[in-house]
Amino acid sequence: xxxxxxxxxxxxxxxxxxxxxxxxxxxxxxxxxxxxxxxxxxxxxxxxxxxxxxx
Numbered sequence: 001x002x003x004x005x006x007x008x009x010x011x012x013x014x015x016x017x018x019x020x021x022x023x024x025x026x027x028x029x030x031x032x033x034x035x036x037x038x039x040x041x042x043x044x045x046x047x048x049x050x051x052x053x054x055x
Contacts (some may be wrong), residue, residue: 016028 019028
């Protein structure tokens with residue numbers, strides 16, 4: 001699990017570094033908000049399926 005966390009951090013740092021060379025921080029913050037919202041949505045869907053496995 002630690003390896004996956006560090007690998008993801010390294011990849012995202014590289015991608016955001018490339019993004020920031022040509023763009024502003026607002027796009028980075030917008031992507032954080034979008035990805036966080038998607039994560040909350042997916043967790044909600046998974047939780048709902050665990051509570052009602054027949055639906």
